[in-house]
Each structure stands twice: as C-alpha cells, then as structure tokens.
Amino acid sequence: MLARTALRAIPRRAFSTSAPRQTKVAVLGAGGGIGQPLSLLLKMDPLVSSLSLYDIRGAPGVAADISHVDVAGEVNGYPADKLEDALKGVEVVVIPAGVPRKPGMTRDDLFNTNASIVRDLAAAVSKTAPKAHILVISNPVNSTVPIVASVLEKAGTFDPARLFGVTTLDVVRASRFLSSLAGTDPKDTHVTVVGGHSGVTIVPLLSQTPQAKSVIANKETYEKLVNRIQYGGDEVVKAKDGAGSATLSMAFAAAKFTNSLLRALKGEKGIVVPSFVKSPLFEKEGVEFFSSNIELGPNGVAKIHGLGELSAEEQELVKAALPELQKNIEKGVKFAA
Ligand code: NAD
Numbered sequence: 505m506l507a508r509t510a511l512r513a514i515p516r517r518a519f520s521t522s523a524p525r526q527t528k529v530a531v532l533g534a535g536g537g538i539g540q541p542l543s544l545l546l547k548m549d550p551l552v553s554s555l556s557l558y559d560i561r562g563a564p565g566v567a568a569d570i571s572h573v574d575v576a577g578e579v580n581g582y583p584a585d586k587l588e589d590a591l592k593g594v595e596v597v598v599i600p601a602g603v604p605r606k607p608g609m610t611r612d613d614l615f616n617t618n619a620s621i622v623r624d625l626a627a628a629v630s631k632t633a634p635k636a637h638i639l640v641i642s643n644p645v646n647s648t649v650p651i652v653a654s655v656l657e658k659a660g661t662f663d664p665a666r667l668f669g670v671t672t673l674d675v676v677r678a679s680r681f682l683s684s685l686a687g688t689d690p691k692d693t694h695v696t697v698v699g700g701h702s703g704v705t706i707v708p709l710l711s712q713t714p715q716a717k718s719v720i721a722n723k724e725t726y727e728k729l730v731n732r733i734q735y736g737g738d739e740v741v742k743a744k745d746g747a748g749s750a751t752l753s754m755a756f757a758a759a760k761f762t763n764s765l766l767r768a769l770k771g772e773k774g775i776v777v778p779s780f781v782k783s784p785l786f787e788k789e790g791v792e793f794f795s796s797n798i799e800l801g802p803n804g805v806a807k808i809h810g811l812g813e814l815s816a817e818e819q820e821l822v823k824a825a826l827p828e829l830q831k832n833i834e835k836g837v838k839f840a841a
C-alpha cells in the first residue's frame with residue numbers, strides 16, 4: 505500500500521503546481537517516439553484536464569492505453585480524418601509530428617518532409633483553435649516555427665505571444681552536461697541557451713551560470729562542453745543507429761516547457777524560460793525569430809529578455825549563429841509563401 509502511494513506521488517511531483525486549472529491540451533503526432541511518452545507525461549500533469557491525442561497512425565490506441573492511468577483528466581484519441589475534432593476547444597497544442605533524423609543527416613535534411621506536415625497542421629489549428637498556444641517540436645525548428653507564423657499570418661490569426669519553438673532540450677542537456685563536469689546537481693544548475701535549435705545556432709551562455717566558472721576557466725574543457733551542447737542531438741542519433749533521434753529526453757523537455765506555460769497561463773508570476781519566438785532582439789540583422797529567455801504570462805509571451813552580459817567567446821558564438829539562423833528562417837518563410 506505504501507509502495508503504491510509512493511509510486512503515485514513520484515511522477516506528479518515532477519510538475520510544479522499550486523491549484524488546478526482546467527486546460528485542454530492537444531498533441532499532434534501523439535503516436536510517435538516523442539508523442540507517446542509526452543502524452544503520458546502530460547496525463548500526469550495536474551494542470552491538464554483533458555488530452556486530445558491526434559496522429560495519422562495509432563492515436564486512438566495510445567489514448568486508450570494512457571486513459572487507464574489512474575489520475576484525473578480525460579484522454580481522447582483521434583484518427584487521421586478527425587483532426588478538426590481533435591482540436592475543438594483546445595488551448596495548448598504541442599506538435600511533435602514529422603520524421604526524425606538518421607545518422608549522417610542534418611535537421612535541415614528533414615525540411616522537405618516536415619515543412620508540409622507542419623504547414624497543414626498549423627492551418628488546421630488556425631481554423632479550429634485560433635486562440636491556442638502552439639508549441640512546435642518538429643524539426644528543423646528554426647524553419648518550422650517561421651512556417652507556422654506565416655500560415656497564421658496569412659489566415660489573420662497570428663499572435664506572436666502564442667507561438668513557441670521548443671528548445672528546452674538544449675537547456676536540459678546544458679544543465680546535465682555541465683553538472684556532470686562541475687559535480688553539481690542539475691536541479692540547481694541553470695544554463696540559458698539562446699539562438700536556435702541546430703548546431704552552431706545553439707548558444708549556451710555558460711558565463712551566466714555560477715557553477716560553470718571552473719569549467720570555463722579551462723579553454724579546452726569549455727570548448728568541448730559547448731560543442732557537446734550544440735551537437736547533443738547527434739550523440740543520440742548515432743547511438744540509436746537509424747532508429748530515430750531523442751524521444752524520451754525530448755518528451756521530458758516538452759512536458760517541462762508545457763508545464764511552465766500552463767502555470768503562467770493560470771497566473772503564476774516570474775516564470776522565465778528560453779524559447780524560440782518572434783523576437784525583436786536581432787531584427788535589425790534580419791533575424792526575425794530567436795530564442796532567448798522569455799517571461800511567460802497569462803497570454804503567453806509577456807516579455808522577451810535581452811541576452812545580458814556575454815563573454816567574448818559567447819559574442820563570437822552569437823555572431824556565428826546569426827547567418828545560419830537567417831538562412832533557416834528565410835527558407836521557412838519562402839516555403840509558406
Ligand atoms: P516519430 O517518427 O517517432 O513520430 C512522428 C509521428 O508523427 C509519427 O507517429 C507519425 O505518424 C506522425 N505524423 C506524421 N505526419 C503527421 C501528420 N500530418 N499529422 C499528425 N501526425 C503525423 O518521430 P519522433 O522521434 O517522435 O520525432 C518527431 C519530430 O520531432 C522530428 O521532426 C524530430 O526531428 C523532432 N525532434 C525535435 C526535438 C527538439 O528539440 N525540438 C527533439 C527531438 C526530436
């Protein structure tokens with residue numbers, strides 16, 4: 505009996521909350537490697553009162569399975585031809601639909617397949633749930649987020665405060681990798697990661713993390729750490745050897761970001777997390793979307809923070825990220841046009 509009570513307490517403690525609020529959340533791509541564990545984690549989140557699971561394959565099965573978990577909240581699964589039904593009354597839409605990488609591929613190599621998947625899903629959200637907050641996981645994030653923005657813009661439903669590229673996995677990795685070098689607990693080791701979500705566009709601001717001081721002091725260790733954060737995705741792709749990319753750590757990261765947003769939507773103050781959003785920070789340089797610390801509020805993005813003080817190395821990293829980001833963003837905008 506004690507074991508059962510303890511087991512029940514563990515996953516729900518992973519989510520921060522004070523009082524429940526009724527929020528209907530949809531996962532588009534719920535049958536996939538990310539979609540399945542993410543749906544389970546969202547079911548465990550007390551702030552999610554209803555889960556709508558959609559995929560072109562397998563969502564009703566995943567929903568039936570998850571619906572047996574003995575926590576409150578309803579779960580419904582929708583097959584390929586029921587996207588509109590899946591989106592009815594939804595306030596938050598999380599999108600992990602699309603193909604993952606295989607060894608030797610870049611995220612940009614996924615563009616040809618994933619761009620149209622994301623475009624069509626965005627059009628459906630715009631039509632059925634035009635006020636929903638949209639969290640994009642599908643790669644290449646640097647291009648898929650601008651695609652969603654363009655689709656919504658054309659439909660007259662775009663609100664930059666409600667569109668997020670999920671870059672939380674980079675933040676999670678940075679915290680974990682740094683902690684293993686510095687001997688700290690990841691729970692207290694927060695790293696701000698800015699820019700975008702691929703290779704050189706991933707810029708960890710380690711100089712702003714007190715626990716990183718000794719690591720930064722050694723040039724070789726610092727450079728290796730930055731490289732590992734920028735190419736952490738490749739590590740998983742290589743290890744999975746053709747069976748896909750990060751799914752479990754990604755589901756964890758997406759559930760964490762969703763919980764931050766849900767808490768902000770219900771009025772919790774002071775929630776600041778990085779996310780790839782429409783941003784004024786590098787607009788003058790021609791980069792319209794950028795990930796930096798975002799203060800979340802009851803309507804989504806409440807404030808976009810600047811980058812703060814950067815080391816000389818970080819200034820170089822940002823400089824290197826901008827042209828690549830600009831290219832990725834332009835590609836998305838051009839496609840949607
Ligand atoms: P997967 O192949 O295991 O699952 C993808 C799911 O999407 C499948 O179930 C598929 O049926 C579904 N799908 C395809 N077209 C669809 C459509 N039109 N509507 C609804 N569902 C559709 O892949 P995965 O490992 O879950 O990865 C999904 C995406 O997430 C990939 O593009 C991957 O690169 C990306 N990803 C992003 C991050 C990040 O940090 N943002 C991290 C990991 C993976």
Ligand code: LMR
Binds near residue numbers: 611750
């Ligand atoms: C990741 O960072 O793990 C994801 O973007 C998946 C990938 O292709 O590496």
